[in-house]
Amino acid sequence: MIKLSHGSGGVETAEIIEKLFLKRLPESLKKVAGGLGLDFPDDAAAIPMGDGRYLVVTIDAYTVNPPFFPGGDIGVLAASGSINDVLMLGGRPVAMLDSIIAEEGLPYETLDRVVKSFLSVLETEGVALIGGDFKVMPKGQLDKIVITTVGIGVAERVIVDRPRHGDKIVVSDFVGDHGAVILMLQMGDVDKPEQLKLKSDVKPLTKLMVPLVEKYGEYIHAARDPTRGGLAMVLNDWAKAGGGVIVVEEESLPVRPEVASYAGMLGIDPLYLASEGVAVLAIDPSVAEEVVKFVRGLGFQNARIVGEFREAKQHRGYVLLKTLAGGLRILEPPRGDIVPRIC
Amino acid sequence: MPKAYLIHIIGIVQGVGFRPYVKILADQLGLSGYVKNLGGGEVEIYVEGERSREFLDSLLNGRPKAIYIEDIRVIEVAPRGVRGFTIEKSSQEVETVSMIPPDLAICDECLREVLEGDERRRRYPFNSCSFCGPRFSIIKKLPYDRENTSWTAFPLCDKCTREYNDPKVGGIRRFYYQGISCKNDGPQVKLLDSTGEPIDVGDPISEASRLINEGYIVAVKGVGGFHIFALASDDDVVAKLRKRKKRPTQPFAIMALDLETAGRLAVVNKTAAELLTSPQRPIVLLFKREDSPASPLVSPGLDKEGIFLPYTALQYLLLSEIRDKFAIATSGNIHGEPMCTDWRCVAKLGVADYILDHTLEIVHRVDDSVVRFTAGRPTLLRRGRGYAPVWIKTPLRLGRAAVAFGADLQTAGGVGIGDKAILTQYIGDLDSFKALEDLDRELRWLVQTYRLREFVLVCDLNQTYNSHRLCREWAEEFNAEIYMVQHHHAHALATAADVGVAEPFVAVAIDGVGLGEDGAAWGGEVLYVDGARYERVRHLAYVPMPGGDLAALRPARMALAYLFKYFGEDWDLVERLKLAERLPGGLSEAQIVAREVKKSRLYTSSVGRFLDAVAAALGVAWERTYEGEPAIRLEATAAGGRLIELEAEDQVELFGQLIELYLKGADVKDLAYTAQYKLGQILGKWACETAERKGVRHIVVGGGAAVNDYIIAGLESVCGRAALPSKTPPGDGGIALGQLYYLAHLGV
Ligand SMILES: [Fe+3]
Ligand SMILES: [Mg+2]
Ligand SMILES: [Zn+2]
Ligand SMILES: [Zn+2]
Known part of the structure; x- marks a missing residue:
C-alpha cells in the first residue's frame, strides 16, 4: 500500500522509485546518450545538443497546503522551483510548460491570483511559457490545486553533483524558512508567521547562479537547492554520490533562531526543513573563500562555508555534524515516517 | 593409599597464570601429574600423590580471585604412577577459541608491595602480577604475549627477566607474567597542565593529590580511559565540574579508598562488599547514608550513590593522599561521546585543570562497569572493564559464526561462535560517530582475533538505527547475509540465553522503545517466545x-x-x-x-x-x-x-x-x-x-x-520469582546476546 511517507522525498521515496522505475529500466533508457538522466540523482536532466552545449530539462508537481503563505504562493513556488532546478544543473532557464489541475469549486479569484504570480515570476526572469494544460477534477478528488511545471534551459557545462576531496560546502542563505512557515500554517498557528516576522524564502535564484556559473563554473562540483528533505537531504545525497564523508560545523549553520526554536517545538531538526530560494554548493577549496565573497556581493549576505567533503575508505556516505561541544553527530538522511530511536 | 584426580575445568580465562599456578601448587604439595590446555577455555588436570585432596581444596577454595572458573568436574581415578608435574603441550594445535582476558583490579599482594614492599615496587604505580593488572585494554592481538600488548614498549630489566624466567625467583605471581615490570623499566607517570604541557614535579601522583585537595579538577589516565577526579565533598568544586562537563544532573561516580570509606558514604552489605572488592571492581549503586560526607550535587535527587574502589596502584596512591579518601572519578568524555584514551583528547575537553598522564598505551577503550541491585540481585547496567570480553556460554550452538550489531543507545555488539557469545565492551550511544567507529573497530577486532569466516550478520529491525546502517555496510563489504530481530524479541532471548533457558518461555520485555513489527514504539510487552518465533500476547495500551x-x-x-x-x-x-x-x-x-x-x-x-x-x-x-x-x-x-x-x-x-x-x-x-x-x-x-x-x-x-x-x-x-540476567545488562547492552541467540534458534 502506498503511504504518505513514500512521497516524502526521503528514504522511502528513493526506495519506491528504485523499485518501480530504476530496477526495471535498462541503463540505455535512463538517459539520452551523452547526457544525464535517471541514472544519477540530480535536480534536472541534460541532453547533449551536439554543439557542446546541453539542453536542461526538469519536471516537478507542486502541491502545497495552504496555497498562500507569507512570502509567496503556489504560483511563485511552481515557477521558481523548476527555474531553480535548471539553474542547479548549470543551465540558464529559457522556457517553461505548465499543467494546472484545479479542484471543482475553487474560487476563481484564487486561481487568478495563483496564475498571476506564476506569470510574474516568468516575466521578471525572462522565461517563456511555451505550452500548458488546464484541467478540473471533481470536488474532493484533490486538494484545491496542483501545478506541474517543466523547466527548460541551456547549459554550457552541466554541474553533475559529485563533490571532490577537500571541497568546501557553501550555503547561500539561511535554511529552512520555507519549511518552517508551511509547518506553522499546517499546525494551525496561523498568527505565528507574522508574529515571528518569518516568511518563505521562495524565489528564483537566477541572479545568483547565472553569474556564479559564468565566473566559477569549473570550480562548482555540485549545486542543489535544498527543497524537500532540506539541507540534510542534499548533504546525504552528496556524501553518497561522492563516496565520502561530509563534515559540517554545527556552529556555522545558517538557521534563523525563530526557525530553530519553532522546529524545536515540533521535534524537527531545521536541517530537514525545505528552503525554496537557497543554493548549496560544493566548491573547490582553492576558490571557496573567493566564491563566498562573490556570492555575498550578489546580494546574498548570509552566504558562508559550512563544512567540507572528504573522501573516505570506510563509512562512505555519512554526514557528520561537528557539535559545539566537539562531538561528531550523525546527520541521517530524511525519512517520511517518524521512527523512534531514543530508548 | 595415594589418591589421584582427573579434573576437567571449563571457562578458564587465558592470561591469568592458571597453568603456572597449578604447577607451582602441585610442586609445593609434592604431587605428580599434568595440566593440559584443551582449547576453548577448557583445561584438564591430572594429579596424584598423598596430598591430592589438599590440591583440590586449594584449587576450589584458595585460588586467586582472578582465576575464573565457569564449571568444574572432578573424578577420582586410579593412580597412574607418573613422575613429576608437567605443563603439557596441547596434543593437537588448539585452534578453538580462547577467552580473551579482561582487565583485573590490583590484587592484595601487589597492593601490599606498593605500600610496604621493597624498593623496586614500593609506590610503583603499575604494579601487577599474574593475577591482576590490565589485560584486554592493552592487548593488540592474541595470544596474550608481551609483544602483543602495550607492555612491549618497556623492555625488561635484569631483575624482572629473572623473575619472569624462574618460578623460584619470581614466585607464582611473576613467573611467566607477560606484564611484568618494575620501577626500573615500567611506564612513566607525568603531570601535564590543561593544555598538555608537562610540569616538572618530583612526584606527579602526590602533586595531583595535592591539586585535587586544593579544589582543582584533574584528569587521570586509568586502565581503559581517563577519569576526571575532583573533590566530592565540596559543593563548589562539584558545581564547577558540572558546569565544565555541561552535565547538570547526571550522577557522578565516587572512588573511595577502601570499604571503610565506602561505608561512610553508603550502605555496604556483604554482597556489595564482595562486588566492590572483586577483580572486576565495578561501580556499584548503593543507598546513600543520610550523613554521607559527599556533596548532594554528586547525584542530585537520587537515593543511590555510584561507588567503586581503586583498581590500580596509581589510583590507590592518589586517593590515599586525598584528604577525604574519596573523590569524584567520572569518565573523561564529552557528553554522549566516547571516553578519552589519550591526553590530547582530554586537553580538548577543557574540563581538567591538570592531567595525570602515563605512557602505557590504551589499545581498547574500556569504560567502568556499573552494577546495581534489582530486587536484591546484582544487575549489570553497563558491562565494561572486568567483564568484557569474557564470553557467555549459550544453551544452544550456532552453526555458522555470526556478528551482532546490538541496538543504538548504551549498546554493545558481539560475535558468536558455537556456543560462545563474545560481547564487546560497552560502546555507548551510536548517534556519536566516534562511538559507531568504536563499535566497528571492536567488532572487526573480534572477527580477526577469533578468525571468523563466512559469518552472518544480525541487527535490529529498526532501519534508522546506526547499528543497522553499519550492519548493511558490513553486508556489502563481506558479502554476508543479514538477519533482523525485533528489539523486544532480542531482549527476551538475551535474558533466556543469560540464564540458560532453551525451551519455550514467557518474557516480559520492558524498556524505552524498540521498533515494533507494526511500526509502533513498543516497550511494555508480554511475549510468548518459542525460539526464533514469538507471539506478542499482550502489551501496554497504545x-x-x-x-x-x-x-x-x-x-x-x-x-x-x-x-x-x-x-x-x-x-x-x-x-x-x-x-x-x-x-x-x-x-x-x-x-x-x-x-x-x-x-x-x-x-x-x-x-x-x-x-x-x-x-x-x-x-x-x-x-x-x-x-x-x-x-x-x-x-x-x-x-x-x-x-x-x-x-x-x-x-x-x-x-x-x-x-x-x-x-x-x-x-x-x-x-x-x-x-x-x-x-x-x-x-x-x-x-x-x-x-x-x-x-x-x-x-x-x-x-x-x-x-x-x-x-x-x-x-x-x-x-513468583522471574529470571533476570546476571552476566549481561538487561538493557540494550545485552541486545547483541539476544540477537546471536536468535540465530542459534533459527539453526543458522
Ligand atoms: Fe531496549
Ligand atoms: Mg545539481
Ligand atoms: Zn597482583
Ligand atoms: Zn624491572
Whole structure:
C-alpha cells in the first residue's frame, strides 16, 4: 500500500522509485546518450545538443497546503522551483510548460491570483511559457490545486553533483524558512508567521547562479537547492554520490533562531526543513573563500562555508555534524515516517 | 593409599597464570601429574600423590580471585604412577577459541608491595602480577604475549627477566607474567597542565593529590580511559565540574579508598562488599547514608550513590593522599561521546585543570562497569572493564559464526561462535560517530582475533538505527547475509540465553522503545517466545507519542498524551498539573502537542514513556539530561513509599487514577511507588496468565526497565520469582546476546 511517507522525498521515496522505475529500466533508457538522466540523482536532466552545449530539462508537481503563505504562493513556488532546478544543473532557464489541475469549486479569484504570480515570476526572469494544460477534477478528488511545471534551459557545462576531496560546502542563505512557515500554517498557528516576522524564502535564484556559473563554473562540483528533505537531504545525497564523508560545523549553520526554536517545538531538526530560494554548493577549496565573497556581493549576505567533503575508505556516505561541544553527530538522511530511536 | 584426580575445568580465562599456578601448587604439595590446555577455555588436570585432596581444596577454595572458573568436574581415578608435574603441550594445535582476558583490579599482594614492599615496587604505580593488572585494554592481538600488548614498549630489566624466567625467583605471581615490570623499566607517570604541557614535579601522583585537595579538577589516565577526579565533598568544586562537563544532573561516580570509606558514604552489605572488592571492581549503586560526607550535587535527587574502589596502584596512591579518601572519578568524555584514551583528547575537553598522564598505551577503550541491585540481585547496567570480553556460554550452538550489531543507545555488539557469545565492551550511544567507529573497530577486532569466516550478520529491525546502517555496510563489504530481530524479541532471548533457558518461555520485555513489527514504539510487552518465533500476547495500551523521539526528550509531552487519553482534552487539568510550564515551548508547545495527539502518527506501549509521563505529571522530573533520567528519579522518589490500593486494568487507567489521587493531595512518594509497583503487577498478571495457558515454566524479564526495583517487586508479587540476567545488562547492552541467540534458534 502506498503511504504518505513514500512521497516524502526521503528514504522511502528513493526506495519506491528504485523499485518501480530504476530496477526495471535498462541503463540505455535512463538517459539520452551523452547526457544525464535517471541514472544519477540530480535536480534536472541534460541532453547533449551536439554543439557542446546541453539542453536542461526538469519536471516537478507542486502541491502545497495552504496555497498562500507569507512570502509567496503556489504560483511563485511552481515557477521558481523548476527555474531553480535548471539553474542547479548549470543551465540558464529559457522556457517553461505548465499543467494546472484545479479542484471543482475553487474560487476563481484564487486561481487568478495563483496564475498571476506564476506569470510574474516568468516575466521578471525572462522565461517563456511555451505550452500548458488546464484541467478540473471533481470536488474532493484533490486538494484545491496542483501545478506541474517543466523547466527548460541551456547549459554550457552541466554541474553533475559529485563533490571532490577537500571541497568546501557553501550555503547561500539561511535554511529552512520555507519549511518552517508551511509547518506553522499546517499546525494551525496561523498568527505565528507574522508574529515571528518569518516568511518563505521562495524565489528564483537566477541572479545568483547565472553569474556564479559564468565566473566559477569549473570550480562548482555540485549545486542543489535544498527543497524537500532540506539541507540534510542534499548533504546525504552528496556524501553518497561522492563516496565520502561530509563534515559540517554545527556552529556555522545558517538557521534563523525563530526557525530553530519553532522546529524545536515540533521535534524537527531545521536541517530537514525545505528552503525554496537557497543554493548549496560544493566548491573547490582553492576558490571557496573567493566564491563566498562573490556570492555575498550578489546580494546574498548570509552566504558562508559550512563544512567540507572528504573522501573516505570506510563509512562512505555519512554526514557528520561537528557539535559545539566537539562531538561528531550523525546527520541521517530524511525519512517520511517518524521512527523512534531514543530508548 | 595415594589418591589421584582427573579434573576437567571449563571457562578458564587465558592470561591469568592458571597453568603456572597449578604447577607451582602441585610442586609445593609434592604431587605428580599434568595440566593440559584443551582449547576453548577448557583445561584438564591430572594429579596424584598423598596430598591430592589438599590440591583440590586449594584449587576450589584458595585460588586467586582472578582465576575464573565457569564449571568444574572432578573424578577420582586410579593412580597412574607418573613422575613429576608437567605443563603439557596441547596434543593437537588448539585452534578453538580462547577467552580473551579482561582487565583485573590490583590484587592484595601487589597492593601490599606498593605500600610496604621493597624498593623496586614500593609506590610503583603499575604494579601487577599474574593475577591482576590490565589485560584486554592493552592487548593488540592474541595470544596474550608481551609483544602483543602495550607492555612491549618497556623492555625488561635484569631483575624482572629473572623473575619472569624462574618460578623460584619470581614466585607464582611473576613467573611467566607477560606484564611484568618494575620501577626500573615500567611506564612513566607525568603531570601535564590543561593544555598538555608537562610540569616538572618530583612526584606527579602526590602533586595531583595535592591539586585535587586544593579544589582543582584533574584528569587521570586509568586502565581503559581517563577519569576526571575532583573533590566530592565540596559543593563548589562539584558545581564547577558540572558546569565544565555541561552535565547538570547526571550522577557522578565516587572512588573511595577502601570499604571503610565506602561505608561512610553508603550502605555496604556483604554482597556489595564482595562486588566492590572483586577483580572486576565495578561501580556499584548503593543507598546513600543520610550523613554521607559527599556533596548532594554528586547525584542530585537520587537515593543511590555510584561507588567503586581503586583498581590500580596509581589510583590507590592518589586517593590515599586525598584528604577525604574519596573523590569524584567520572569518565573523561564529552557528553554522549566516547571516553578519552589519550591526553590530547582530554586537553580538548577543557574540563581538567591538570592531567595525570602515563605512557602505557590504551589499545581498547574500556569504560567502568556499573552494577546495581534489582530486587536484591546484582544487575549489570553497563558491562565494561572486568567483564568484557569474557564470553557467555549459550544453551544452544550456532552453526555458522555470526556478528551482532546490538541496538543504538548504551549498546554493545558481539560475535558468536558455537556456543560462545563474545560481547564487546560497552560502546555507548551510536548517534556519536566516534562511538559507531568504536563499535566497528571492536567488532572487526573480534572477527580477526577469533578468525571468523563466512559469518552472518544480525541487527535490529529498526532501519534508522546506526547499528543497522553499519550492519548493511558490513553486508556489502563481506558479502554476508543479514538477519533482523525485533528489539523486544532480542531482549527476551538475551535474558533466556543469560540464564540458560532453551525451551519455550514467557518474557516480559520492558524498556524505552524498540521498533515494533507494526511500526509502533513498543516497550511494555508480554511475549510468548518459542525460539526464533514469538507471539506478542499482550502489551501496554497504545498511547500517542507526540513528536516521536521528542516525547522521550520532553517527558511532559508524554504526560499530556496520557492525560488527554484518560481525561480527554482537559486544559484545566493541564494547568493544575503545570504541564505547559514543564515544556520548553510553554503553552504553545502544549497546544501543538494536543494537535499532534489528535492525529497521531506514532503510538507507543513503552514502559519508559509511561514512567516519563508519571514523573512529569507528579512534578518529579520533566527533563532528560541523561538516559532514563525521569524514570530513575521516579524510582528514587518511591523509596519508602507504600502501595495505594486501586484497581487498574492497564497503565492508562493507572495513570488516570494516580492523577486523581495526586490532585486530592496524596503523597507523591506513595504515588510514585504505586505507579511502578502496580505496573509490575499488571504485567505480572498478564505474564502468569500466559505462562499458565501456554504451559511453560519460565518467565524471564528483559529490557532497560527490568532493573526497576518496584516494577520487579510488583511483578514477582503476582508471578513468583522471574529470571533476570546476571552476566549481561538487561538493557540494550545485552541486545547483541539476544540477537546471536536468535540465530542459534533459527539453526543458522
Ligand atoms: Fe531496549
Ligand atoms: Mg545539481
Ligand atoms: Zn597482583
Ligand atoms: Zn624491572
